[in-house]
Amino acid sequence: TELAQAQAGVEQAQAAAEEARHRLDLLGVDPAHHTHEITVRAPISGKVLEIAVAPGEYRTDLAVPLMTIADLSTVWVSSQVPESSIRFIEVGEPIEIELAAFPGELFHGRVRRIADTVDVQTRTVKVQAELDNRAGRLRPEMFGSIRHTHGSRSWPAVPVSAVVRGDSESWVYVEREPGEFERVAVACGEVRGGWVPVVRGLKAGERVVSQGAVLLAGS
Template sequence: MTRFLASERPGRPHGLHQRHPLLAAAWPVGGLLISVAMAACNGPAETQAAVATPATAAPQPAPVRREGNLIVVPEGSPLRERLQVAEIALQPLQTRLSAPATIEAEPEKLVRITPPVAGRLVRLHHQLGDAVKAGDALITMDSSEISSVRAEHAKAQAALLHARQEFDRQKLLFDVEIAARKDYEAAQQALAAAGADARAASDHLSQLGAAVQEGSRGSYVVKSPISGRVVEMAGSQGGYWNDVNASVMTVADLRKVWLSASVSERDLAHVDVGQQAHIALAAYPDLQLQGRVQYVGELVDTATRSVKVRVAVDNPEGRLRPGMFARVGFDAPARQAVMVPAAALLQGQVSTRVFVDRGGWRFEPRDVQVGAQQDGQAEILSGLAAGERVVVNGGVLLQ
Protein backbone atom coordinates (compact mmCIF):
# COMPACT_ATOMS: atom_id res chain seq x y z
CA MET A 1 0.00 0.00 0.00
CA THR A 2 1.21 3.45 -0.97
CA ARG A 3 1.80 5.81 1.86
CA PHE A 4 1.68 9.65 1.63
CA LEU A 5 3.50 12.13 3.62
CA ALA A 6 1.42 14.70 5.45
CA SER A 7 2.58 17.43 3.13
CA GLU A 8 1.53 15.47 -0.07
CA ARG A 9 -2.12 14.56 0.82
CA PRO A 10 -4.74 15.87 -1.74
CA GLY A 11 -6.76 17.55 0.90
CA ARG A 12 -3.88 19.76 2.08
CA PRO A 13 -1.94 21.20 -0.87
CA HIS A 14 1.13 23.16 -0.08
CA GLY A 15 2.07 24.29 -3.54
CA LEU A 16 1.87 22.96 -7.04
CA HIS A 17 5.48 22.08 -7.06
CA GLN A 18 4.89 19.85 -4.06
CA ARG A 19 1.75 18.06 -5.48
CA HIS A 20 1.61 14.66 -7.05
CA PRO A 21 1.83 14.99 -10.86
CA LEU A 22 -1.70 13.54 -11.40
CA LEU A 23 -3.25 15.92 -8.90
CA ALA A 24 -1.53 18.85 -10.51
CA ALA A 25 -3.02 17.94 -13.87
CA ALA A 26 -6.56 17.51 -12.45
CA TRP A 27 -6.71 20.83 -10.66
CA PRO A 28 -7.62 23.06 -13.67
CA VAL A 29 -10.49 20.69 -14.63
CA GLY A 30 -11.93 20.78 -11.15
CA GLY A 31 -11.77 24.54 -11.13
CA LEU A 32 -13.72 24.67 -14.39
CA LEU A 33 -16.45 22.41 -12.98
CA ILE A 34 -16.75 24.59 -9.92
CA SER A 35 -17.15 27.68 -12.11
CA VAL A 36 -19.93 26.02 -14.16
CA ALA A 37 -21.75 24.95 -11.01
CA MET A 38 -21.60 28.47 -9.61
CA ALA A 39 -23.01 29.86 -12.85
CA ALA A 40 -25.91 27.39 -12.71
CA CYS A 41 -26.67 28.48 -9.16
CA ASN A 42 -26.84 32.08 -10.25
CA GLY A 43 -29.90 31.22 -12.56
CA PRO A 44 -30.81 31.68 -16.25
CA ALA A 45 -31.60 35.39 -16.04
CA GLU A 46 -28.06 36.32 -15.02
CA THR A 47 -26.63 33.95 -17.64
CA GLN A 48 -28.77 35.40 -20.45
CA ALA A 49 -27.99 38.89 -19.33
CA ALA A 50 -24.37 38.03 -19.64
CA VAL A 51 -24.82 36.64 -23.17
CA ALA A 52 -27.48 38.93 -24.84
CA THR A 53 -26.59 42.58 -24.62
CA PRO A 54 -28.19 45.63 -26.31
CA ALA A 55 -25.15 45.91 -28.47
CA THR A 56 -26.10 42.65 -30.28
CA ALA A 57 -29.97 43.38 -30.98
CA ALA A 58 -30.67 44.52 -34.60
CA PRO A 59 -33.21 47.46 -34.92
CA GLN A 60 -36.46 46.73 -36.89
CA PRO A 61 -37.56 49.27 -39.58
CA ALA A 62 -41.01 50.93 -39.29
CA PRO A 63 -43.64 49.19 -41.52
CA VAL A 64 -44.68 52.51 -43.12
CA ARG A 65 -43.83 56.17 -42.91
CA ARG A 66 -45.46 59.36 -44.16
CA GLU A 67 -44.13 61.73 -46.75
CA GLY A 68 -46.66 64.54 -46.96
CA ASN A 69 -49.91 63.00 -48.18
CA LEU A 70 -48.23 59.78 -49.29
CA ILE A 71 -47.75 56.53 -47.40
CA VAL A 72 -44.29 55.03 -48.01
CA VAL A 73 -43.44 51.37 -47.45
CA PRO A 74 -39.64 51.38 -46.80
CA GLU A 75 -37.22 48.71 -47.87
CA GLY A 76 -37.22 45.78 -45.48
CA SER A 77 -40.85 46.39 -44.37
CA PRO A 78 -42.88 43.16 -44.14
CA LEU A 79 -45.77 44.95 -45.89
CA ARG A 80 -43.97 44.67 -49.21
CA GLU A 81 -44.75 40.96 -49.15
CA ARG A 82 -48.42 41.46 -48.25
CA LEU A 83 -49.63 44.25 -50.54
CA GLN A 84 -51.15 43.42 -53.93
CA VAL A 85 -51.46 46.10 -56.60
CA ALA A 86 -53.43 45.92 -59.86
CA GLU A 87 -54.22 48.24 -62.75
CA ILE A 88 -57.86 49.21 -63.12
CA ALA A 89 -59.61 49.34 -66.48
CA LEU A 90 -62.95 49.98 -68.13
CA GLN A 91 -65.25 46.96 -68.02
CA PRO A 92 -68.80 46.34 -69.29
CA LEU A 93 -71.32 46.82 -66.48
CA GLN A 94 -74.86 45.41 -66.62
CA THR A 95 -76.97 47.01 -63.92
CA ARG A 96 -80.48 46.14 -62.78
CA LEU A 97 -82.77 48.87 -61.58
CA SER A 98 -85.01 47.92 -58.66
CA ALA A 99 -88.33 49.41 -57.60
CA PRO A 100 -90.94 48.59 -54.93
CA ALA A 101 -94.25 47.27 -56.21
CA THR A 102 -97.68 46.11 -55.09
CA ILE A 103 -99.69 43.31 -56.70
CA GLU A 104 -103.08 44.30 -58.08
CA ALA A 105 -105.85 42.48 -59.91
CA GLU A 106 -106.60 43.56 -63.46
CA PRO A 107 -109.53 46.00 -63.13
CA GLU A 108 -111.66 44.22 -65.73
CA LYS A 109 -110.94 40.89 -64.02
CA LEU A 110 -112.17 41.93 -60.58
CA VAL A 111 -115.87 42.63 -60.01
CA ARG A 112 -117.50 43.70 -56.77
CA ILE A 113 -121.04 42.32 -56.74
CA THR A 114 -123.23 45.15 -55.51
CA PRO A 115 -127.03 44.68 -55.71
CA PRO A 116 -128.65 47.83 -57.13
CA VAL A 117 -131.58 47.59 -54.74
CA ALA A 118 -132.11 46.76 -51.10
CA GLY A 119 -133.66 43.46 -50.19
CA ARG A 120 -133.38 40.13 -48.42
CA LEU A 121 -130.60 37.72 -49.43
CA VAL A 122 -132.75 34.68 -50.06
CA ARG A 123 -129.86 32.52 -51.28
CA LEU A 124 -126.11 32.76 -51.78
CA HIS A 125 -125.33 30.29 -54.55
CA HIS A 126 -121.52 30.22 -53.95
CA GLN A 127 -119.18 30.46 -51.01
CA LEU A 128 -115.74 31.97 -50.50
CA GLY A 129 -113.17 30.34 -52.78
CA ASP A 130 -115.70 28.77 -55.16
CA ALA A 131 -115.01 28.89 -58.89
CA VAL A 132 -117.73 30.52 -60.98
CA LYS A 133 -118.36 31.07 -64.68
CA ALA A 134 -119.72 34.11 -66.41
CA GLY A 135 -123.53 34.01 -66.17
CA ASP A 136 -123.66 31.82 -63.06
CA ALA A 137 -126.20 32.83 -60.42
CA LEU A 138 -124.52 34.35 -57.36
CA ILE A 139 -127.33 35.80 -55.25
CA THR A 140 -131.11 35.46 -55.19
CA MET A 141 -132.80 38.46 -53.57
CA ASP A 142 -136.35 39.41 -52.70
CA SER A 143 -136.87 43.15 -53.17
CA SER A 144 -139.99 45.30 -52.92
CA GLU A 145 -138.37 47.81 -55.29
CA ILE A 146 -137.97 45.13 -57.92
CA SER A 147 -141.62 44.20 -57.42
CA SER A 148 -142.68 47.82 -58.03
CA VAL A 149 -140.52 48.16 -61.13
CA ARG A 150 -141.89 44.94 -62.56
CA ALA A 151 -145.45 46.11 -61.86
CA GLU A 152 -144.77 49.35 -63.69
CA HIS A 153 -143.29 47.40 -66.57
CA ALA A 154 -146.33 45.12 -66.77
CA LYS A 155 -148.69 48.11 -66.64
CA ALA A 156 -146.76 49.85 -69.41
CA GLN A 157 -146.87 46.74 -71.58
CA ALA A 158 -150.63 46.43 -71.05
CA ALA A 159 -151.14 50.09 -71.93
CA LEU A 160 -149.03 49.63 -75.05
CA LEU A 161 -151.13 46.65 -76.12
CA HIS A 162 -154.36 48.60 -75.62
CA ALA A 163 -153.01 51.61 -77.51
CA ARG A 164 -151.93 49.44 -80.44
CA GLN A 165 -155.38 47.80 -80.61
CA GLU A 166 -157.12 51.18 -80.53
CA PHE A 167 -154.81 52.54 -83.21
CA ASP A 168 -155.47 49.53 -85.43
CA ARG A 169 -159.26 50.03 -85.03
CA GLN A 170 -159.12 53.75 -85.76
CA LYS A 171 -156.90 53.19 -88.77
CA LEU A 172 -159.32 50.65 -90.18
CA LEU A 173 -162.25 53.05 -89.75
CA PHE A 174 -160.27 55.96 -91.15
CA ASP A 175 -159.29 53.97 -94.22
CA VAL A 176 -162.99 53.37 -95.07
CA GLU A 177 -163.79 56.98 -94.24
CA ILE A 178 -165.90 56.16 -91.25
CA ALA A 179 -163.67 57.60 -88.49
CA ALA A 180 -162.69 61.24 -88.42
CA ARG A 181 -159.07 62.22 -89.03
CA LYS A 182 -158.75 63.69 -85.56
CA ASP A 183 -159.71 60.35 -83.94
CA TYR A 184 -157.15 58.54 -86.07
CA GLU A 185 -154.42 61.02 -85.17
CA ALA A 186 -155.32 60.84 -81.46
CA ALA A 187 -154.99 57.05 -81.53
CA GLN A 188 -151.66 57.42 -83.32
CA GLN A 189 -150.34 59.78 -80.62
CA ALA A 190 -151.61 57.52 -77.82
CA LEU A 191 -149.75 54.58 -79.34
CA ALA A 192 -146.51 56.57 -79.50
CA ALA A 193 -146.85 57.63 -75.84
CA ALA A 194 -147.61 54.09 -74.70
CA GLY A 195 -144.59 52.84 -76.60
CA ALA A 196 -142.36 55.41 -74.91
CA ASP A 197 -143.68 54.44 -71.47
CA ALA A 198 -143.09 50.75 -72.19
CA ARG A 199 -139.53 51.39 -73.34
CA ALA A 200 -138.83 53.44 -70.20
CA ALA A 201 -140.12 50.65 -67.97
CA SER A 202 -138.00 48.10 -69.81
CA ASP A 203 -134.92 50.32 -69.54
CA HIS A 204 -135.49 50.64 -65.80
CA LEU A 205 -135.52 46.88 -65.44
CA SER A 206 -132.42 46.57 -67.58
CA GLN A 207 -130.56 49.11 -65.45
CA LEU A 208 -131.33 47.01 -62.41
CA GLY A 209 -130.21 43.91 -64.25
CA ALA A 210 -133.48 42.14 -63.55
CA ALA A 211 -135.05 40.10 -66.32
CA VAL A 212 -138.77 39.59 -66.47
CA GLN A 213 -139.35 36.24 -64.77
CA GLU A 214 -142.27 34.09 -63.84
CA GLY A 215 -143.05 33.56 -60.20
CA SER A 216 -142.50 36.01 -57.38
CA ARG A 217 -142.53 39.56 -58.74
CA GLY A 218 -139.91 40.64 -56.16
CA SER A 219 -137.43 37.86 -56.90
CA TYR A 220 -134.14 39.09 -58.29
CA VAL A 221 -131.10 37.01 -59.34
CA VAL A 222 -127.63 38.56 -59.44
CA LYS A 223 -125.33 36.82 -61.93
CA SER A 224 -121.56 36.83 -62.30
CA PRO A 225 -120.37 38.97 -65.21
CA ILE A 226 -116.97 37.18 -65.40
CA SER A 227 -115.39 33.80 -64.77
CA GLY A 228 -113.17 33.52 -61.71
CA ARG A 229 -113.35 32.79 -58.02
CA VAL A 230 -115.25 34.27 -55.11
CA VAL A 231 -112.49 36.10 -53.23
CA GLU A 232 -114.60 38.13 -50.77
CA MET A 233 -117.91 37.59 -48.97
CA ALA A 234 -119.73 40.19 -46.92
CA GLY A 235 -123.37 39.12 -46.78
CA SER A 236 -125.01 36.12 -45.14
CA GLN A 237 -127.86 34.04 -46.46
CA GLY A 238 -131.22 35.17 -45.08
CA GLY A 239 -129.95 38.59 -44.05
CA TYR A 240 -131.27 41.93 -45.25
CA TRP A 241 -129.00 44.03 -47.45
CA ASN A 242 -129.83 47.72 -47.54
CA ASP A 243 -126.50 49.36 -48.53
CA VAL A 244 -126.61 49.68 -52.30
CA ASN A 245 -123.05 51.11 -52.31
CA ALA A 246 -121.45 48.08 -50.62
CA SER A 247 -120.59 44.76 -52.25
CA VAL A 248 -122.04 41.47 -51.05
CA MET A 249 -119.20 39.49 -52.64
CA THR A 250 -116.24 39.91 -54.98
CA VAL A 251 -115.35 37.73 -57.96
CA ALA A 252 -111.85 37.90 -59.45
CA ASP A 253 -109.89 36.15 -62.17
CA LEU A 254 -106.29 36.15 -60.86
CA ARG A 255 -104.69 33.97 -63.52
CA LYS A 256 -102.90 37.12 -64.63
CA VAL A 257 -102.19 40.05 -62.32
CA TRP A 258 -100.54 43.46 -62.42
CA LEU A 259 -97.63 44.80 -60.44
CA SER A 260 -97.79 48.52 -59.84
CA ALA A 261 -94.17 49.66 -59.41
CA SER A 262 -92.91 53.08 -58.32
CA VAL A 263 -89.88 53.81 -60.52
CA SER A 264 -87.62 56.73 -59.64
CA GLU A 265 -87.63 59.45 -62.28
CA ARG A 266 -83.83 59.18 -62.63
CA ASP A 267 -84.26 55.55 -63.79
CA LEU A 268 -87.19 56.21 -66.10
CA ALA A 269 -85.02 56.41 -69.22
CA HIS A 270 -84.21 52.70 -68.82
CA VAL A 271 -87.83 51.45 -68.64
CA ASP A 272 -89.94 50.93 -71.77
CA VAL A 273 -93.22 49.24 -72.68
CA GLY A 274 -92.59 45.61 -73.61
CA GLN A 275 -89.39 45.37 -71.56
CA GLN A 276 -88.83 42.25 -69.46
CA ALA A 277 -89.14 42.66 -65.69
CA HIS A 278 -87.73 40.45 -62.93
CA ILE A 279 -90.00 39.96 -59.92
CA ALA A 280 -89.03 39.04 -56.35
CA LEU A 281 -91.68 38.45 -53.68
CA ALA A 282 -91.30 38.97 -49.95
CA ALA A 283 -93.72 36.07 -49.35
CA TYR A 284 -91.75 33.65 -51.58
CA PRO A 285 -88.04 34.60 -51.45
CA ASP A 286 -86.97 31.62 -53.59
CA LEU A 287 -89.55 32.22 -56.32
CA GLN A 288 -88.28 34.12 -59.37
CA LEU A 289 -90.90 35.37 -61.84
CA GLN A 290 -90.77 37.27 -65.12
CA GLY A 291 -93.21 39.84 -66.45
CA ARG A 292 -93.56 42.48 -69.16
CA VAL A 293 -93.92 46.23 -68.83
CA GLN A 294 -97.43 47.04 -70.01
CA TYR A 295 -97.67 50.74 -69.24
CA VAL A 296 -95.41 53.59 -68.11
CA GLY A 297 -97.20 56.40 -66.30
CA GLU A 298 -97.56 59.89 -67.73
CA LEU A 299 -97.27 61.78 -64.44
CA VAL A 300 -94.53 62.13 -61.82
CA ASP A 301 -95.52 61.94 -58.17
CA THR A 302 -94.18 65.22 -56.79
CA ALA A 303 -93.89 63.81 -53.27
CA THR A 304 -91.83 60.71 -54.14
CA ARG A 305 -90.36 61.80 -57.50
CA SER A 306 -91.47 58.49 -58.98
CA VAL A 307 -93.62 57.25 -61.86
CA LYS A 308 -96.08 54.35 -61.80
CA VAL A 309 -95.09 51.47 -64.06
CA ARG A 310 -97.48 48.58 -64.65
CA VAL A 311 -96.07 45.08 -65.17
CA ALA A 312 -98.24 42.16 -66.31
CA VAL A 313 -97.32 38.72 -64.98
CA ASP A 314 -98.90 35.28 -65.34
CA ASN A 315 -100.20 33.73 -62.13
CA PRO A 316 -101.36 30.20 -63.05
CA GLU A 317 -100.86 28.79 -59.54
CA GLY A 318 -102.56 31.72 -57.83
CA ARG A 319 -99.62 32.49 -55.54
CA LEU A 320 -99.71 36.18 -56.33
CA ARG A 321 -102.43 37.87 -54.35
CA PRO A 322 -103.63 41.47 -54.59
CA GLY A 323 -102.00 43.59 -51.91
CA MET A 324 -98.73 41.60 -51.72
CA PHE A 325 -95.45 43.52 -51.70
CA ALA A 326 -92.78 42.79 -54.31
CA ARG A 327 -89.69 44.25 -55.92
CA VAL A 328 -89.40 44.61 -59.67
CA GLY A 329 -86.06 44.72 -61.47
CA PHE A 330 -85.40 46.20 -64.90
CA ASP A 331 -82.16 45.45 -66.77
CA ALA A 332 -80.47 48.65 -67.90
CA PRO A 333 -78.33 48.65 -71.09
CA ALA A 334 -74.71 47.56 -70.52
CA ARG A 335 -72.18 50.40 -70.32
CA GLN A 336 -68.43 50.80 -69.89
CA ALA A 337 -67.45 51.70 -66.33
CA VAL A 338 -64.31 52.01 -64.17
CA MET A 339 -64.37 48.86 -62.02
CA VAL A 340 -62.20 47.84 -59.06
CA PRO A 341 -62.31 44.75 -56.82
CA ALA A 342 -64.60 45.41 -53.87
CA ALA A 343 -61.72 44.36 -51.57
CA ALA A 344 -59.84 47.51 -52.64
CA LEU A 345 -62.47 49.76 -51.04
CA LEU A 346 -61.85 50.96 -47.49
CA GLN A 347 -64.89 52.38 -45.73
CA GLY A 348 -64.26 55.35 -43.47
CA GLN A 349 -66.65 57.24 -41.23
CA VAL A 350 -67.69 59.71 -43.90
CA SER A 351 -66.15 58.44 -47.14
CA THR A 352 -64.83 55.46 -49.08
CA ARG A 353 -61.19 55.45 -50.17
CA VAL A 354 -58.58 53.46 -52.03
CA PHE A 355 -54.77 53.57 -52.06
CA VAL A 356 -53.34 54.60 -55.44
CA ASP A 357 -49.85 53.38 -56.35
CA ARG A 358 -47.61 56.41 -57.07
CA GLY A 359 -44.52 54.30 -57.78
CA GLY A 360 -41.50 53.50 -55.63
CA TRP A 361 -43.66 51.88 -52.95
CA ARG A 362 -45.45 55.17 -52.35
CA PHE A 363 -49.26 55.16 -52.05
CA GLU A 364 -51.79 58.00 -52.13
CA PRO A 365 -55.03 57.66 -50.11
CA ARG A 366 -57.87 58.91 -52.32
CA ASP A 367 -61.62 59.27 -51.69
CA VAL A 368 -63.89 57.74 -54.34
CA GLN A 369 -67.61 57.65 -55.09
CA VAL A 370 -68.94 54.11 -55.50
CA GLY A 371 -71.79 53.12 -57.81
CA ALA A 372 -73.23 49.71 -58.64
CA GLN A 373 -71.61 46.46 -57.49
CA GLN A 374 -71.69 43.04 -59.12
CA ASP A 375 -69.66 39.83 -58.97
CA GLY A 376 -67.17 41.18 -56.41
CA GLN A 377 -66.47 44.32 -58.47
CA ALA A 378 -67.48 47.90 -57.68
CA GLU A 379 -68.14 50.75 -60.07
CA ILE A 380 -66.17 53.95 -59.40
CA LEU A 381 -68.19 57.02 -60.35
CA SER A 382 -65.48 59.54 -59.46
CA GLY A 383 -62.00 59.64 -57.93
CA LEU A 384 -60.24 57.14 -60.22
CA ALA A 385 -59.46 56.83 -63.89
CA ALA A 386 -58.80 53.80 -66.05
CA GLY A 387 -55.10 52.93 -66.14
CA GLU A 388 -54.30 53.88 -62.55
CA ARG A 389 -52.95 51.23 -60.19
CA VAL A 390 -54.52 50.64 -56.79
CA VAL A 391 -53.93 48.36 -53.82
CA VAL A 392 -56.44 45.53 -54.22
CA ASN A 393 -55.41 43.46 -51.20
CA GLY A 394 -53.88 44.53 -47.90
CA GLY A 395 -54.84 48.19 -48.16
CA VAL A 396 -56.13 48.17 -44.60
CA LEU A 397 -52.51 47.73 -43.44
CA LEU A 398 -51.65 51.16 -44.84
CA GLN A 399 -54.22 53.00 -42.72
Protein backbone atom coordinates (compact mmCIF):
# COMPACT_ATOMS: atom_id res chain seq x y z
CA THR A 1 0.00 0.00 0.00
CA GLU A 2 0.98 3.64 -0.24
CA LEU A 3 1.42 3.87 3.54
CA ALA A 4 3.79 0.89 3.61
CA GLN A 5 5.79 2.32 0.73
CA ALA A 6 6.01 5.67 2.50
CA GLN A 7 7.19 4.02 5.71
CA ALA A 8 9.82 2.05 3.77
CA GLY A 9 11.01 5.27 2.15
CA VAL A 10 11.33 6.93 5.55
CA GLU A 11 13.33 3.99 6.90
CA GLN A 12 15.67 4.10 3.90
CA ALA A 13 16.16 7.83 4.34
CA GLN A 14 16.88 7.37 8.05
CA ALA A 15 19.42 4.63 7.26
CA ALA A 16 21.11 6.85 4.68
CA ALA A 17 21.23 9.73 7.17
CA GLU A 18 22.74 7.45 9.81
CA GLU A 19 25.37 6.24 7.36
CA ALA A 20 26.19 9.85 6.45
CA ARG A 21 26.57 10.75 10.14
CA HIS A 22 28.84 7.73 10.61
CA ARG A 23 31.05 8.88 7.73
CA LEU A 24 31.25 12.36 9.21
CA ASP A 25 32.22 10.84 12.56
CA LEU A 26 35.04 8.94 10.86
CA LEU A 27 36.29 12.21 9.42
CA GLY A 28 35.92 14.00 12.76
CA VAL A 29 33.34 16.42 11.36
CA ASP A 30 30.59 17.95 13.49
CA PRO A 31 27.43 18.31 11.31
CA ALA A 32 26.40 21.36 13.33
CA HIS A 33 29.61 23.20 12.39
CA HIS A 34 30.20 21.97 8.86
CA THR A 35 32.59 23.79 6.54
CA HIS A 36 33.73 23.03 3.01
CA GLU A 37 37.20 22.00 4.17
CA ILE A 38 37.75 18.70 5.97
CA THR A 39 41.04 17.74 7.57
CA VAL A 40 41.92 14.07 7.07
CA ARG A 41 44.46 13.01 9.68
CA ALA A 42 46.96 10.22 9.16
CA PRO A 43 46.63 7.30 11.58
CA ILE A 44 50.43 7.07 11.96
CA SER A 45 53.50 9.23 11.55
CA GLY A 46 55.61 8.49 8.50
CA LYS A 47 56.28 9.28 4.87
CA VAL A 48 53.75 9.47 2.06
CA LEU A 49 54.75 6.75 -0.41
CA GLU A 50 51.83 7.04 -2.82
CA ILE A 51 48.99 9.51 -3.48
CA ALA A 52 45.88 8.05 -5.12
CA VAL A 53 43.74 11.19 -5.30
CA ALA A 54 43.99 14.40 -7.33
CA PRO A 55 43.05 17.94 -6.22
CA GLY A 56 39.32 18.52 -6.77
CA GLU A 57 38.51 14.83 -7.13
CA TYR A 58 35.25 13.72 -5.49
CA ARG A 59 35.38 10.55 -3.39
CA THR A 60 32.46 8.78 -1.70
CA ASP A 61 33.90 5.31 -1.09
CA LEU A 62 35.62 5.29 2.30
CA ALA A 63 37.18 1.88 1.55
CA VAL A 64 39.39 3.31 -1.22
CA PRO A 65 42.67 4.70 0.18
CA LEU A 66 43.62 8.29 -0.59
CA MET A 67 47.32 7.74 -0.01
CA THR A 68 49.80 5.22 1.35
CA ILE A 69 51.83 6.16 4.42
CA ALA A 70 54.63 4.11 5.97
CA ASP A 71 56.87 4.50 8.99
CA LEU A 72 60.34 3.99 7.51
CA SER A 73 62.30 4.83 10.65
CA THR A 74 62.91 1.09 10.84
CA VAL A 75 63.05 -1.12 7.75
CA TRP A 76 63.11 -4.87 7.16
CA VAL A 77 65.56 -6.70 4.93
CA SER A 78 64.72 -10.17 3.62
CA SER A 79 67.25 -12.73 2.45
CA GLN A 80 67.08 -16.30 1.21
CA VAL A 81 69.56 -18.46 3.12
CA PRO A 82 70.52 -21.86 1.64
CA GLU A 83 69.05 -24.78 3.52
CA SER A 84 72.54 -26.13 4.24
CA SER A 85 73.54 -22.89 6.03
CA ILE A 86 70.42 -22.07 8.04
CA ARG A 87 71.79 -23.85 11.12
CA PHE A 88 74.35 -21.06 11.48
CA ILE A 89 71.69 -18.32 11.74
CA GLU A 90 70.14 -17.26 15.05
CA VAL A 91 67.46 -14.72 15.94
CA GLY A 92 69.08 -11.64 17.45
CA GLU A 93 72.48 -12.04 15.83
CA PRO A 94 74.07 -9.00 14.13
CA ILE A 95 74.39 -8.78 10.36
CA GLU A 96 76.14 -6.55 7.84
CA ILE A 97 74.36 -5.35 4.72
CA GLU A 98 75.84 -3.82 1.58
CA LEU A 99 73.36 -2.20 -0.79
CA ALA A 100 73.77 -1.69 -4.51
CA ALA A 101 72.82 1.97 -4.00
CA PHE A 102 75.74 2.51 -1.58
CA PRO A 103 78.64 0.32 -2.77
CA GLY A 104 81.41 -0.16 -0.25
CA GLU A 105 79.29 1.07 2.67
CA LEU A 106 78.08 -1.34 5.34
CA PHE A 107 74.81 -1.06 7.24
CA HIS A 108 74.23 -2.97 10.46
CA GLY A 109 71.11 -4.73 11.69
CA ARG A 110 69.88 -7.78 13.59
CA VAL A 111 68.03 -10.93 12.62
CA ARG A 112 64.43 -10.78 13.85
CA ARG A 113 62.66 -13.63 12.08
CA ILE A 114 63.57 -17.00 10.60
CA ALA A 115 60.92 -18.77 8.54
CA ASP A 116 59.66 -22.13 9.74
CA THR A 117 59.48 -23.61 6.25
CA VAL A 118 61.87 -24.25 3.36
CA ASP A 119 61.08 -23.00 -0.14
CA VAL A 120 60.63 -26.21 -2.11
CA GLN A 121 61.77 -24.57 -5.35
CA THR A 122 64.97 -22.84 -4.20
CA ARG A 123 65.73 -24.94 -1.08
CA THR A 124 66.24 -21.73 0.90
CA VAL A 125 64.84 -20.34 4.15
CA LYS A 126 63.60 -16.75 4.42
CA VAL A 127 65.44 -14.67 7.04
CA GLN A 128 64.35 -11.14 7.96
CA ALA A 129 66.53 -8.54 9.63
CA GLU A 130 65.69 -5.14 11.12
CA LEU A 131 67.67 -1.97 10.36
CA ASP A 132 67.61 1.49 11.87
CA ASN A 133 66.62 3.99 9.16
CA ARG A 134 66.11 7.21 11.09
CA ALA A 135 68.42 8.93 8.61
CA GLY A 136 65.97 8.04 5.84
CA ARG A 137 68.58 6.73 3.40
CA LEU A 138 67.08 3.26 2.93
CA ARG A 139 64.10 2.84 0.64
CA PRO A 140 61.69 -0.03 -0.03
CA GLU A 141 62.73 -2.58 -2.69
CA MET A 142 66.45 -1.74 -2.57
CA PHE A 143 68.73 -4.65 -3.46
CA GLY A 144 71.86 -5.78 -1.67
CA SER A 145 73.73 -8.61 0.01
CA ILE A 146 73.78 -9.75 3.64
CA ARG A 147 76.65 -11.17 5.64
CA HIS A 148 76.03 -12.80 9.01
CA THR A 149 78.81 -11.85 11.40
CA HIS A 150 77.79 -13.29 14.77
CA GLY A 151 79.81 -16.26 15.92
CA SER A 152 81.83 -16.40 12.71
CA ARG A 153 84.68 -18.91 12.73
CA SER A 154 87.02 -20.75 10.42
CA TRP A 155 86.69 -24.38 9.38
CA PRO A 156 89.07 -26.63 7.51
CA ALA A 157 88.19 -26.93 3.84
CA VAL A 158 88.79 -29.85 1.50
CA PRO A 159 88.35 -30.36 -2.24
CA VAL A 160 84.88 -31.53 -3.23
CA SER A 161 86.45 -34.74 -4.57
CA ALA A 162 87.63 -35.63 -1.03
CA VAL A 163 84.07 -35.98 0.29
CA VAL A 164 82.21 -39.23 -0.27
CA ARG A 165 78.46 -38.84 0.07
CA GLY A 166 76.26 -41.75 1.09
CA ASP A 167 72.53 -42.05 1.57
CA SER A 168 72.52 -40.75 5.13
CA GLU A 169 76.01 -39.33 5.78
CA SER A 170 79.17 -37.97 4.23
CA TRP A 171 82.74 -38.92 5.05
CA VAL A 172 86.39 -38.38 4.19
CA TYR A 173 89.43 -40.62 4.51
CA VAL A 174 92.00 -39.25 6.96
CA GLU A 175 95.61 -40.40 6.82
CA ARG A 176 96.62 -41.81 10.22
CA GLU A 177 99.88 -43.46 9.14
CA PRO A 178 101.68 -43.47 5.79
CA GLY A 179 99.47 -45.61 3.58
CA GLU A 180 96.81 -46.08 6.30
CA PHE A 181 93.51 -44.20 6.12
CA GLU A 182 90.53 -43.97 8.45
CA ARG A 183 86.98 -43.29 7.34
CA VAL A 184 85.66 -40.25 9.29
CA ALA A 185 82.07 -38.99 9.15
CA VAL A 186 81.85 -35.24 8.49
CA ALA A 187 79.29 -32.46 8.21
CA CYS A 188 79.92 -30.07 5.34
CA GLY A 189 78.93 -26.52 4.49
CA GLU A 190 78.20 -24.91 1.14
CA VAL A 191 80.52 -25.67 -1.78
CA ARG A 192 82.44 -22.67 -3.09
CA GLY A 193 84.98 -22.68 -5.86
CA GLY A 194 85.46 -26.44 -5.79
CA TRP A 195 86.12 -26.48 -2.03
CA VAL A 196 83.79 -27.42 0.81
CA PRO A 197 84.15 -26.39 4.49
CA VAL A 198 84.01 -29.24 7.00
CA VAL A 199 82.10 -27.92 10.01
CA ARG A 200 82.29 -31.13 12.02
CA GLY A 201 84.48 -34.23 12.05
CA LEU A 202 87.80 -32.91 10.75
CA LYS A 203 90.60 -31.03 12.49
CA ALA A 204 92.75 -28.37 10.89
CA GLY A 205 95.98 -29.85 9.58
CA GLU A 206 94.71 -33.40 9.11
CA ARG A 207 95.59 -34.95 5.76
CA VAL A 208 92.78 -36.40 3.67
CA VAL A 209 92.55 -38.31 0.43
CA SER A 210 91.62 -35.71 -2.18
CA GLN A 211 91.67 -37.92 -5.28
CA GLY A 212 90.22 -41.41 -5.57
CA ALA A 213 88.31 -41.33 -2.27
CA VAL A 214 85.39 -43.04 -3.97
CA LEU A 215 87.68 -45.96 -4.87
CA LEU A 216 88.57 -46.40 -1.19
CA ALA A 217 84.87 -46.43 -0.35
CA GLY A 218 84.37 -49.38 -2.66
CA SER A 219 87.37 -51.33 -1.41
